[in-house]
Amino acid sequence: MSTTLFKDFIFEAAHRLPHVPEGHKCGRLHGHSFMVRLEITGEVDPHTGWIMDFSELKAAFKPTYDRLDHYYLNDIPGLENPTSEVLAKWIWEEMKPLVPLLSAVTIKETCTAGCVYRGE
Template structure:
């Protein structure tokens, strides 16, 4: 079994509406998000790869357009855009296009991030 990944970044603003009063993340602020999309599968004996990296790029492109330089709270389905919920949101939009999806990681900073592993495609 082989894992491969492709990393993307985008800039966006957000605020977390469900944090306690006075929490700094309740205020509008921005991040340069890093997203890592990991696939897992067997190496095709003819092609020599699990998946073309370009396939991952094409799958992420419309999501990047929806998120980059936006207020994440305004994106449908992201009214409470924590990193955890953003990773899940991305998974739900990628799994049908990338059935060998293994995980989606989202980092707000170089020091903090999350990994989401949802149900595999059937």
């Protein structure tokens, strides 16, 4: 049985978008409570009944989480222009080697706005 599981994480961070038109509000320093959703897709192990232990996924994400939480994203190599799209791809590249069954990274900057990256 193939299925998808997900785990959500919240981190606080500041950023600004350097390539927006002059006067755009996102060009100013501001922060978000970012939500990251990591999705894992695969076959359910008949013995354990799961694809992956949630605690293993949490442990795999912890070093990346610690690099993001309460930091200025623009200072992190690869996040000089930290849009949601760039951040989702950056997290994918950090996580895919550690979690081969990773199938999607979702970023939400607000309750109503975000993006999904599927490694394409």
